[in-house]
Amino acid sequence: MEQMGSSVSKWDIRNKIWDYMETNNLADFPRPVQHRIPNFKGSLQTGMSIKTWEVFDQAREVKVDPDKPLEGIRLSVLQARKTLLVPTPRLRTGLFNRIVPPPGATKETLRKCATSQGVRDYSAPVGLDAKVHVDLIVVGSVAVSEKGWRIGKGEGFADMEYAMMVSMGAIGQDTVVVTAVHDCQVVDIQEQLLDDHDLTVDYILTPTRIIRTECKQPKPWGIMWYKISHETLKKIPVLKSLHCKEKREGKDVCLQGERPDASLAGKSPRGARDKFPGSIKSQGETSLAQPRPEEGDLSDAKGHLKGPATVYVGSIPLGTRVSELKDALRKHHVTPARLTWHGAQRQAFLGYSDQSKAEEALAALQGLALQGGSLRVELARSQHGKVAPRPR
Structure with missing residues (x-):
């Protein structure tokens, strides 16, 4: 795929990849891929091949996004009898759920558990006070660079989920972040498009290779409450619960407009031109995640x-x-x-x-x-x- 120029925005990159994958028939259902994490051809095989990877073998608790192209990875986690955590779509009802297959589950049942329907049918909610330690995180991406910089759909949920897991003590310095994409989704991404609180990845899985990024960019390390509006807090109950929890602990949880220096909070990082009104990211994709x-x-x-x-x-x-x-x-x-x-x-x-x-x-x-x-x-x-x- 043709590499991106130096004056593009995140939406330019997303649209170019979506259009390229549609034009070249590089994705499976659901189609079209626009405004989705593309279910790239070969995603199931890529996900199943993770079982022979040393990093995966050492993990015990694995968080995998609910995107369709990550279904094979979710299945590999279940088949390896590891703990599988899946975020609640759009954080509507909580942070994530633990997938619990029925006793004596057959291969066919495990396959169903790995699907979006199975995630709904065979899951148990994980509370903010749950004692979990996630060893491996798998996120979906629209684009990613070999340096480890990723671009999602533009809603910011991956950044938010990571920051919330930090706040509940579910991840540590040794937690590995992985994404799985088609080879055409690995492109150059200009550094000025990203901010310190954008989630980066340590490894990229494609149908043909495993890329170790050795990314030096710090990952999000907490929630930047001063970038969250009261309206956003009302829309996401689990975020509101976390806000109350940190407030009781005496932490700084002033929301947007509540701090004397609130004028600094709404600035758009690096002049990014992305807009997604009403979502986690808005005002130029300003993230809510605090840098590590x-x-x-x-x-x-x-x-x-x-x-x-x-x-x-x-x-x-x-x-x-x-x-x-x-x-x-x-x-x-x-x-x-x-x-x-x-x-x-x-x-x-x-x-x-x-x-x-x-x-x-x-x-x-x-x-x-x-x-x-x-x-x-x-x-x-x-x-x-x-x-x-x-x-x-």
């Missing part, structure tokens, strides 16, 4: 900020990658608890646990430059509620 803290960060033991303060970085040269800024921060021995990247607006925000830490970073970053251009670095807001400056 870097090693040695200034957050608490569970990755939640304490008394946050923010450093504003502006005048970033167009075309700069977030990885370049991260490298520059490391060279200056600066490690924020959270980095929010808005490359298209030529700015970034560095979150810290308190004002003194932010001021230390500010002093260390004086004279910071990228691509030969000096950057503007200053406190985004004081403890008295001054809002972030806008780029000049």
Whole structure:
């Protein structure tokens, strides 16, 4: 498949892959593939072949999305007598269910359990307080790059599910994330299309190969409550339950518009042009998942900020990658608890646990430059509620 140019959006990539798969008859039922995770030809065989893979063999609890092309993987999990967890479609009634085949289930029954109907008929809900540890996560994708950057349907549920599993303690640093796609779905994806809270994958399974991405992008590590509207909270009961749970634990769960720096929360990452009103992702696919803290960060033991303060970085040269800024921060021995990247607006925000830490970073970053251009670095807001400056 022809590779993507440098000025495309996520929707450009989705539409090009959907159109290519339809034109070349590379998908099975359901058709057409537009606005779906494509059920690519060879998906069942790809899913069954996972049983001989060492990573799969070592996993005990496996979470697999309910998409049709992942049916073979769900069947492999059941046949291997591993615990299979499947997210509730669109998170309507909960986070995920455990698939429980009847005693003495035959091969045919297991096949049925792996289907969307079987997921409904043979499942038991898993509560937020359930003691589970997911070893392997399998997500559906519309597109993925060999660097591990993925693009879904545009609704953001994969990011949300991952962040919620973090919040309930169901996954850890060693949890592996995998996607299964047709070879034509493996394409170049420009880094500026992605934000720090987009879910990345460690492995890509195709009908012809297994790709280890060695992705360095941190995975989501909690929920960014300040990006969630009251309307979204009402639509997703399990999200509301998690919000109440974290509130009781004394965590920062201010919703959209409730924080003094709420003007920072609604910015679109990297100027992405995607829109999906009323879904998890909106306003330019702004994610609700919080980036995983870097090693040695200034957050608490569970990755939640304490008394946050923010450093504003502006005048970033167009075309700069977030990885370049991260490298520059490391060279200056600066490690924020959270980095929010808005490359298209030529700015970034560095979150810290308190004002003194932010001021230390500010002093260390004086004279910071990228691509030969000096950057503007200053406190985004004081403890008295001054809002972030806008780029000049």
